[in-house]
Amino acid sequence: MRKLLFESLIRLPVTEPAPAPDDAALAELGEALGLAARRRLGRSLAIREVDAGSCNGCELEIHALNNAYYDIERFGLRFVASPRHADVLLVTGPVTKNMREALERTHVATPDPKWVVAVGDCAVDGGCFASSYAVVGSVAAVIPVDLRIPGCPPAPIAMLKGLLALLEPDTRRAVQRPAAAG
C-alpha cells in the first residue's frame, strides 16, 4: 500500500481541467432560477441522486463524476445520502408509475430552495419508454425541473458542464421563481 500511496504523491494527477459551463444550460437556468435561491446556496451544492426508473446507464456515468478524472468535489459539488441534506435533486430515468410516489416524496423531503436536474434522455422526455403503460414519462411530468442534461447516457463531461452552470453567479438573466425562492 505504501508503494501505491508514494506513487500517487509523485505522479501527476489524472484530473481533467475544469470545463466551461454549458451555454445552453446557462440559458435554461437563467430563465428558471431565482436570484435569491442562488445567493442562498452559494458555491457549494449538495446533490441527491434519485433513480426514478433508469436503466442504470445514467447512474454509471454519474458515478464516474466521482472518479479522479472528473473529481466533482473540487467544485464544491458533492453527493449526499439524504434528500434532507440536498440542494439539488439529480433525477434519472423515465419516471415509472411504481417510482412516482417515491420521487414525489423525495422532492417534498428536500428543503427549499432546491433545484431539480433531469439527467439523460429518459428523464428529459421519457426516451424510448415514453409510451409504456408502466411509465409516467419525463421528470417534469411529476416535479418541476430546472435544468435538463440530455444524452443516453450523458457523458460525465456533459454532466459536469451542466452542473457547473448551477454555480455560475449569472444574475442578470435570472428570473424570480416563487417556489424556488421559498
Next chain:
Amino acid sequence: MTATDETGKEARMAGLSDLITGGRPIASHRPWPRVVVDEATWQAVMAQLADGNPTLLGLWGEAAGVHIALCDEAAEAIVVLSLDCADGRYPSVGAQHPPAIRPERAAQDLFGLTPIGLPDTRPWLDHGRWGLSRPLGAAAVPRDPAYAFLAAEGESLHQIPVGPVHAGIIEPGHFRFSASGETVVRLEERLGYVHKGIEGLMAGATLEQGARLAGRVSGDSTVAYALAFARAVEAALGVEVPERAHWLRALMAELERVANHLGDIGAICNDAAFSLMHAQCGILREQVLRASDTCFGHRLMRDRIIPGGVTVDLTLDGAASLRRLVAALRRRFPALIELYDNTASLQDRTVGTGVLALDRARQFGAGGFVGRASGRRFDARRSMRYPPYDRLAFEVPTLEAGDVNARIWVRIREVGQSLDLIDMILDALPAGALRLEVPAAAGEGLALVEGFRGDILVWLRLAEDGRIARCHLRDPSWFQWPLLEAAIEGNIVADFPLCNKSFNCSYSGHDL
C-alpha cells in the same frame, strides 16, 4: 473429452429428449428445439427440475400459454417447453422448484396466467399503480396496491425497512430486514420499482426499435443485451453474420466485462470503507470507457450491435489504442490485486461474509461471478460456444468459498482472462463486411449470451412482417436476487451493503 463423457452426455440428452418426444415440435424455432407438451410431461419435467437436472433458464408467459427454457448443463443442450393454457391456468413450476416462483408471479402480473399451486401468490412487478392489471394479457382491471411482507416471528426481533430510494447512487428497490440485534434473521426483497414495461413495448416493435430497447434493459450490460437480442433475431431468421462482426462483438463484450468488473471490485472495497481501491479501480475503469469511446464512438458502446452485425468498424488506430489499454491495465492492475490481498482489515470484512452454498447456486442456476464463486462452473461463452468463443482458448475461473472474497477474486481473474481474450481477438480479427441486411420474415429464436453478471437469455417470435410479436429478456439477476436473501442470513446488517455489492444484481434488468 473421453468416450465415457460422450456416452454420458448422450444418455443425459436422451433423458431430456425422451420426455419431450411426445410433444409437438415447433419447426420455426432455432437454434434449439421448442416443443409444445401436455400437462403430464410438464409435471414430469417439474419433478426433474426439483431433482437438480436440468437447470431452469427462464419461465415466461404469453396470452395463451407458458414457456420454460431448460438447460442440460452436462449435455450443453437447451430446450424450450411450452404448455398451452386456454383457461389461463397451468400447474405451477414454483410449487416444486422455488427458482420459478418469482418468474411465475411476474407472468401472473403481466399476463394474468394463474399457476395452480404457486406457494406465493402475491403480485411481484405489479405494485397496483399501473392503472390496469395484466397489461399484456386479455382483460385489464385495476388492482389493489396493498402488499403484505412475510412475517418473522420471535422474541425481540425488529424490522428495518430500506428503500426504494437508497442512500447512494444506486437503483431503487425495497429491502425489509428482520433483525435480532445486529444479526439478520430474514431479508425480504421487494422489487419492480423500475418496471418500464419493456416486454410490452417490444410487442409490435421493429427490429431497430427492439435492438434499442434491448440495449436499455440494463445499462451496464448494454453490449451483452444487444448481442443476445441480435443473436436471437439471427437465429429466428436463420442468418449468419459476417465473421468480422462476430469478432468485433466479442471485443466489445470483453471490454464491457473488464469495465464492469473493475468498477465492481472498487465499489465492493469502498463498501468495506477502503476507498483507495475504489479510487484506483475508478481510474482504470475510466480508461476502459475512454478507449471504448475512441474505438466505437460511445463510452458504453451502446447501439453498436444490431441484428445482422455491428454498426461501427475498428480502425487500425483503434486497435492500437486497445493494445495500449491492455498493456496499461496489465501494468497497473497487479499492484491493486496485491493491495487487496495484503490489506488484512479489508480481508477481515470480505472473507467468510455472505456465503452462498454450491447447492443453492446450482438449484437456482446462478450465473456469473455469483455462481462461479460458489463452484458452479457455467459460462455461456464456454458451454454454448457461440462464435468467436468456439475458436478462443480460455479458462472459466471458478472458486468454492462462495463468500464476498471469492466473488471479488472471480472478478479479478476474469479481468485477466478478458485482457487475454482482447489480445487474442485483436490478433485474429478477420477482415471483411460488418453487417448484412436481415430479411423481414417470421420465426422464433433463442439466444444465451454471457454478460459480465451472468448469462442473459433472449427469446423472441417474429411476425410475417418482420416485426416483433413477443420478446422475453431474462436478466441473470432473476436467479441471483433470491440467493442474496439466503446469503445474508446470519450476517450482520452492517455487512449488507458489502454482500449486496458483491452480488451486484441489476434492478432494471430484473424489473424490465
